Amino acid sequence: MFSYVMRRLMFGALTVVGVSIVVFVLMRILPGDPLVAIFGPEGYTKLTDQERAHYMAELGLGDPLFVQYLAWLGDIARGDLGHSFFRSESVAEMILRRGPLTAQIAFLSVVLSWLVGIPIAILSALRPNTLADHVARLMSILFLAVPGFWLGMLIVLTLLFAFGYRAPLTGASIFTDPWTTLQMIIGPAIVLGLGQAAYIARMARSSLLEVVREDYVRTARAKGLNNRLVIAFHALPNALLPVITLSGVLLGFVLAGSIPVERAFGTPGLGYTMFIAVSERDVFVMQNLVFLYAVVFVLLNIMVDIIIAWLDPRIRLR
Amino acid sequence: MTMTAPDLGLPPRALSQTPPTAAGGLAQGFASFARRSPMSVVWGVIALAIVITAVTAPVLAPYDPLRSNFRTMTKPPSPEHVFGTDQIGRDTLSRVIWGSRASLTVAFFAVLLGTTVGALWGLACGFFGGRFDIASQRAIEFMQSFPDLVLAMAIAMALGAGTGTVIVAIAITRIPFGGRVIRAVALSLRELPYVEAARGLGASNMRLMFRHILPQCIAPFLILATTHLGVAIIIEASLGFLGVGIPPPTPTWGNMLSDALNSGLVPPWWLVLFPGLAITLTVLAFNLLGDGIRDLLDPRLRGSV
Numbered sequence: 001m002f003s004y005v006m007r008r009l010m011f012g013a014l015t016v017v018g019v020s021i022v023v024f025v026l027m028r029i030l031p032g033d034p035l036v037a038i039f040g041p042e043g044y045t046k047l048t049d050q051e052r053a054h055y056m057a058e059l060g061l062g063d064p065l066f067v068q069y070l071a072w073l074g075d076i077a078r079g080d081l082g083h084s085f086f087r088s089e090s091v092a093e094m095i096l097r098r099g100p101l102t103a104q105i106a107f108l109s110v111v112l113s114w115l116v117g118i119p120i121a122i123l124s125a126l127r128p129n130t131l132a133d134h135v136a137r138l139m140s141i142l143f144l145a146v147p148g149f150w151l152g153m154l155i156v157l158t159l160l161f162a163f164g165y166r167a168p169l170t171g172a173s174i175f176t177d178p179w180t181t182l183q184m185i186i187g188p189a190i191v192l193g194l195g196q197a198a199y200i201a202r203m204a205r206s207s208l209l210e211v212v213r214e215d216y217v218r219t220a221r222a223k224g225l226n227n228r229l230v231i232a233f234h235a236l237p238n239a240l241l242p243v244i245t246l247s248g249v250l251l252g253f254v255l256a257g258s259i260p261v262e263r264a265f266g267t268p269g270l271g272y273t274m275f276i277a278v279s280e281r282d283v284f285v286m287q288n289l290v291f292l293y294a295v296v297f298v299l300l301n302i303m304v305d306i307i308i309a310w311l312d313p314r315i316r317l318r
Numbered sequence: 319m320t321m322t323a324p325d326l327g328l329p330p331r332a333l334s335q336t337p338p339t340a341a342g343g344l345a346q347g348f349a350s351f352a353r354r355s356p357m358s359v360v361w362g363v364i365a366l367a368i369v370i371t372a373v374t375a376p377v378l379a380p381y382d383p384l385r386s387n388f389r390t391m392t393k394p395p396s397p398e399h400v401f402g403t404d405q406i407g408r409d410t411l412s413r414v415i416w417g418s419r420a421s422l423t424v425a426f427f428a429v430l431l432g433t434t435v436g437a438l439w440g441l442a443c444g445f446f447g448g449r450f451d452i453a454s455q456r457a458i459e460f461m462q463s464f465p466d467l468v469l470a471m472a473i474a475m476a477l478g479a480g481t482g483t484v485i486v487a488i489a490i491t492r493i494p495f496g497g498r499v500i501r502a503v504a505l506s507l508r509e510l511p512y513v514e515a516a517r518g519l520g521a522s523n524m525r526l527m528f529r530h531i532l533p534q535c536i537a538p539f540l541i542l543a544t545t546h547l548g549v550a551i552i553i554e555a556s557l558g559f560l561g562v563g564i565p566p567p568t569p570t571w572g573n574m575l576s577d578a579l580n581s582g583l584v585p586p587w588w589l590v591l592f593p594g595l596a597i598t599l600t601v602l603a604f605n606l607l608g609d610g611i612r613d614l615l616d617p618r619l620r621g622s623v
Contacts, residue, residue, distance in 0.1 A: 018460035026476050145601040147552050149559055150575060150594030157587055256465030260556045264579070274468075278475055279561045286475060293468045 102269035112193030117200030143198035152264030248304030358610025379412035432489035436496020444504025
């Protein structure tokens with residue numbers, strides 16, 4: 001187990017380095033002149049040559065690319081994620097203040113996706129081609145097609161018209177004011193959770209159908225065990241392994257999906273920060289946020305791999 | 319096949335084994351497919367209707383999608399404006415119809431570009447193997463370390479606004495999928511006796527790849543491309559919603575939803591409902607069409623994924 005974890009971590013470190021190169025290439029080299037990205041094409045033409053040179057030097061953009069790259073990595077290692085061009089708060093402070101909200105949304109959405117997806121999957125796997133199965137499949141197809149941010153806008157509008165209710169737009173942390181926080185995160189979590197539930201239900205259904213056919217399940221039935229117990233204690237634990245893996249991957253996508261959904265709800269989380277950075281064309285904030293998203297995604301995948309290896313000896317012994 | 323085979327006095331089995339012409343075989347396959355899963359055909363017809371809407375948008379749209387009319391600002395649905403009007407009096411129905419054009423153009427070209435690049439890359443990886451393959455797999459892993467939407471946002475922002483940019487941004491997020499799937503196909507085909515036979519006859523690597531292995535990749539390619547159309551449409555709409563999609567005033571569904579939200583604290587319901595319904599219906603149609611095409615081309619995969 002230890003060697004497996006070490007190997008996986010080494011791999012993860014390599015991936016993070018690769019990811020940092022991709023981010024650097026994307027955000028620094030592709031735009032051509034970063035000043036155009038910062039000031040916009042119109043603002044750029046208004047700058048004098050002197051001002052351009054001044055900004056380039058101040059931002060360290062005049063250095064050779066690999067020096068810039070190493071400087072950036074050094075900044076990150078020191079925890080200095082830079083400043084936005086448009087506000088006084090540093091990027092690190094912004095992440096610390098807004099990150100927890102998005103993390104709570106993501107966590108709650110995963111919980112909801114399991115609560116909705118697994119029962120649907122069990123129902124449709126145990127009684128294939130019945131009404132329940134068809135309804136479950138129709139729902140999972142529908143959830144995949146509905147854009148989360150639109151569903152979010154509809155929920156906000158419906159609550160407003162029907163009950164005159166609007167979720168609070170600002171709030172303290174979950175420790176000091178859990179009720180306000182819950183109101184803020186429940187909407188995005190439901191929207192994102194339903195989207196995941198569709199994938200979870202599909203995966204759990206096909207995985208369960210496969211496991212139910214295995215010999216050890218037949219043995220359990222043959223020794224006279226109640227069908228419910230067979231499913232709950234023999235088939236389900238093994239059937240859930242691929243679902244855990246999928247859930248980890250989906251968690252990464254939820255963090256991304258949270259960007260438009262947080263905008264739809266007006267939730268001031270990390271996704272909203274990303275939206276602001278994009279709409280302000282704030283290249284440096286974007287660069288660090290994109291890198292952060294990718295690193296979190298990689299870490300999640302490593303965590304899931306380790307959890308799976310811990311649960312399933314077949315993997316860690318290979 | 320509609321043509322009845324002439325009676326040659328052969329047992330029926332031998333007759334059925336005569337290779338049908340490609341078109342005849344496909345038509346026959348389609349007919350039996352339509353009988354087996356009529357719903358896929360229904361969704362196929364809906365998808366076709368959406369494509370036709372996009373192509374004939376200038377004729378179908380009752381108003382100019384860009385012309386504002388200050389006498390009809392933010393009006394709810396009425397007989398003149400079935401879907402209502404937006405804050406500067408543009409007709410929502412016309413904008414939804416024109417939006418299909420932007421959405422489908424981006425989705426179609428992005429998926430075509432991304433899947434093709436990915437497929438060719440995967441073909442080379444699977445065929446050559448070795449160091450090239452290992453390096454490529456690492457590169458693909460790096461690309462897949464980003465959530466799709468974050469990568470598309472970063473690329474769209476880095477390249478600057480425009481339709482072409484959005485297409486490229488979404489296409490790049492599709493490359494790993496094409497790469498992975500086609501690599502697996504090429505990897506398994508490479509070892510087959512018919513490829514070995516062709517190699518024995520002195521066929522070059524290029525000839526082996528493009529004449530012997532590539533044709534076998536067409537079915538997985540089509541399945542992959544159609545199943546990714548829906549995702550591409552959602553990403554396009556999300557990019558528009560976040561303000562990094564096709565720049566306004568071009569009407570796209572994502573831009574319309576973004577405009578609705580920017581209009582004030584409470585967006586008018588018709589400006590939210592109709593563009594979103596259009597997205598949902600289109601994605602639903604293409605997803606189910608994709609499922610149908612997968613069943614048609616590869617019955618073994620039915621019900622999986």
